[in-house]
Amino acid sequence: xxxxxxxxxxxxxxxxxxxxxxxxxxxxxxxxxxxxxxxxxxxxxxxxxxxxxxxxxxxxxxxxxxxxxxxxxxxxxxxxxxxxxxxxxxxxxxxxxxxxxxxxxxxxxxxxxxxxxxxxxxxxxxxxxxxxxxxxxxxxxxxxxxxxxxxxxxxxxxxxxxxxxxxxxxxxxxxxxxxxxxxxxxxx
Numbered sequence: 001x002x003x004x005x006x007x008x009x010x011x012x013x014x015x016x017x018x019x020x021x022x023x024x025x026x027x028x029x030x031x032x033x034x035x036x037x038x039x040x041x042x043x044x045x046x047x048x049x050x051x052x053x054x055x056x057x058x059x060x061x062x063x064x065x066x067x068x069x070x071x072x073x074x075x076x077x078x079x080x081x082x083x084x085x086x087x088x089x090x091x092x093x094x095x096x097x098x099x100x101x102x103x104x105x106x107x108x109x110x111x112x113x114x115x116x117x118x119x120x121x122x123x124x125x126x127x128x129x130x131x132x133x134x135x136x137x138x139x140x141x142x143x144x145x146x147x148x149x150x151x152x153x154x155x156x157x158x159x160x161x162x163x164x165x166x167x168x169x170x171x172x173x174x175x176x177x178x179x180x181x182x183x184x185x186x187x188x
Contacts, residue, residue, distance in 0.1 A: 012184035019177035026170035029163045036156045043153045054142040061135040064128055071125045
């Protein structure tokens with residue numbers, strides 16, 4: 001082998017090594033791009049599920065909020081019934097005082113029932129308020145998770161663009177190395 005052939009063989013080997021390195025790097029970048037694309041689909045599916053769940057919670061929360069706002073109507077109704085009961089009791093006592101038997105005070109007779117009713121209604125509205133707070137927390141958690149996933153998806157897109165450019169650069173390196181290899185091979 002002449003010194004010139006030996007030089008071409010060495011240059012061919014270096015060009016081949018660059019070609020193989022670039023090819024390996026390009027495959028690595030393309031594989032990572034495929035992983036990012038697969039993960040993106042999983043992220044988008046999860047975002048869609050979370051948004052649907054958030055929408056359900058928001059709808060339910062709206063209905064519960066409407067229910068809680070009716071608390072004042074219930075309280076007004078209870079006050080009205082207490083006022084009417086007092087008026088009826090006064091009338092009943094007045095009617096009873098004209099007879100020989102002692103009339104009963106209706107306020108006393110219905111006191112336990114009124115107290116139980118008030119307590120039951122208060123308990124229901126208290127429970128609704130607790131449920132409402134829990135739903136608000138759940139909605140905030142869902143919004144936070146959706147935000148995290150959207151950020152992860154955008155970061156994936158950015159990384160994918162970067163890897164696509166890198167893969168393109170490696171393709172150019174492969175082409176240049178292939179040209180060099182072809183040049184030196186004809187002298188071997």
